[in-house]
Amino acid sequence: MASPSHDSSRLDNTLAVIRTLRDRGPVARVDLGTLNGISSATVTSISAELLHQGLITELPPDTPRPNGRGRPKTLIQLAPEAACVICIKLSINELQLVVGDYAGQMQHSEHHAIDTLALTADELIALLEEKIAEVRSTALASHRRLVGICLAVQGVVSSHSGTLIWSPALRFRNAPLSALLAERFDCPVLLENDANCIASVLAAQPAYAGYPNLVVIMLGYGIGMSVLIDGVPFLGANGSAAEFGHSKYQPGGALCACGKRGCIEAYTSDYALYRAASDVIELPAGDSAHPSEPQMQALTQLALQGHPEAVRIFAEAGRALGYGMANLLALFNPDLVLITGSGVRGFTAMHDAMQDAISEALVTELIGPTRIASCPWDRDMTCLGGIAITLQATDPQLLMGST
Amino acid sequence: MASPSHDSSRLDNTLAVIRTLRDRGPVARVDLGTLNGISSATVTSISAELLHQGLITELPPDTPRPNGRGRPKTLIQLAPEAACVICIKLSINELQLVVGDYAGQMQHSEHHAIDTLALTADELIALLEEKIAEVRSTALASHRRLVGICLAVQGVVSSHSGTLIWSPALRFRNAPLSALLAERFDCPVLLENDANCIASVLAAQPAYAGYPNLVVIMLGYGIGMSVLIDGVPFLGANGSAAEFGHSKYQPGGALCACGKRGCIEAYTSDYALYRAASDVIELPAGDSAHPSEPQMQALTQLALQGHPEAVRIFAEAGRALGYGMANLLALFNPDLVLITGSGVRGFTAMHDAMQDAISEALVTELIGPTRIASCPWDRDMTCLGGIAITLQATDPQLLMGST
């Protein structure tokens, strides 16, 4: 219950300094002090230590910087080569591998088209081992060590235990991925939900700072969500919190990929939209259960141009989204809901029906002050987020280890 | 973003000691050390200070206690008279006033039958001022000072700003209650949701320890909920989070007291059950929009005894509750859901339909490890919780003030 503090303040302050440097690039010692509420004497002491460990470097004093009167600031920055992490994004039919440096920047990225639904658990592990080993050997040429690996997976994961519980990209379930890879590569392997990775990146952006309760909804092949409370993803008991896509719109309603009926996802996801449309509209050929990006763009265009059936389908999707959102507002009362993911392409066509549904569902007192906004989709955000999360998680060990 | 620690560890440790004493009664210094992970030298130092301030006392050494070998433990305990708090529970047609001592025990309790729905905001404030003033004068005869007042209200409150946003017990809205009373009585006035008060009490019970993500649902005239994450109520942006009663079961469904349709409350609350029943069953006379406890008990008896219409109505309520619960499981993934409130009297009659609805709504992966249990209803829990919350909130000032 109660569990107070020993003297962990040096570690806390060091981590805060590193985090500030990672979030904002080169910063001077004075500013590190004011930003983190510590004296510059302490910053001097901390940075001396980090300099000694090779985790940071001073920028050469001749670097162009805004000068005024007085002694110029000496900016310090994280040493990119001090460490690296590998992030693997696993989504339906695609594997993305990315190398991030100690400053959190993406150094290398590669995509592989994989028939993920055909893989067994063992085949997936073998594939991951192979790809990671390749990427690692090149990464280690320019970085001192590999401090962590992140698996960013669409679906339900138990971050704490490192077990993949269920993913729409895979046929098998309950696979303890982290443990096996951690042993093979001798470093921590984090298993993260893709939406949490994306949300972490968005939350760090200045535009979305100052929203302590942030909900991020990802529209796409499925519907993902992340709830950040003071910047920390809310995970729940076993990591399967924030499964917005499978919260209910209509008991006994449309069939969802999960096998149940009436989920928001069964109305608002790519496959749901395409399924509803292919009955009544002539659309590009292809796998209608797993519509491709061009297929979805064609459908979305129809809706945006006013095709009556397409308009109706997107409105119904928006209505389901709105009812789901009403539950979010009632239960989480967030400061901000951000809607992103590849499915934002059609958000304009859903927006009005969504707003109407929210007003229909909730009295104004319960809608509260929540701001709802959409946000352009950048496919690399997942891995950037995975890198940031992994570096932050492994920093304590890195600091302790090199003492 | 980042905001690390100064040297607040003395305050933290002192608060932890006080909290342990409040939760567990008299404890020896050694045990305070091990329970809180601090050395007993530190406990000696902290308790010397608290003794000096008169906030704790040592128990006389002859007090009967389990003896073994070695020097006997000297138990210390909070001094009840060091301070007091007043907690007022405002619910429909009733006002309860309670005085709590510094050890968190209830010292005095009184109930007043009030036609709350007839009150204007000004009349409520006047009434509260009068009642609080009375109770305070007697409380101050035996306690050194009044450190805080707690208003535990059924409905939506903004704890941070001290504004009552909406309550089913009152006709007016958006009343800044805390500020006015705080000025009048010259002490902090906390505004809390009644469900959060109850949940805090339950979470402190040993039986429910070890559930970091705890959801408490209160069935009764309305439906309340509290989400505790590591023992702390989740409030959201303006305090109106956890409005489970107004999350949706059926778009366009039954009419709710809030004016919208399809809320869980419109199926599962006392008034909803009684409304559904009074159409088809002969029931005791009375205000069917605000059924009394005897009225509800009569109806519940019918369902438990197998009256077909009553059974059907409770099953439908259970189904709505189950669908709502499914959303909770998907979105919060709690370790434990506790169902309490006066409405637990009918929980047995809802249980099976609730479980069926959950299975119908969610795949097992998303139901996860959550345990669902009911818990007997004790009407005094609200004020006990309000006292505990208020003491905990005001302890820092009390410590700083008397330095």
Added chain:
DNA sequence: GGTATTTATTTTAGTGTCTAAATTAAATGT
């Protein structure tokens, strides 16, 4: 009954971390 043993509490000595203030460093302005 006296002494050893056990356990609780307090005292002592020492460490780590922080800050304010003083000092040093490195620029610009006049």
Added chain:
DNA sequence: ACATTTAATTTAGACACTAAAATAAATACC
């Protein structure tokens, strides 16, 4: 050249914690 400004470092001191030693207060055993 020298005053001014701002940054970074050094110094001196305060606080809080812990481990270990000392003290206190009981029981156990002979």
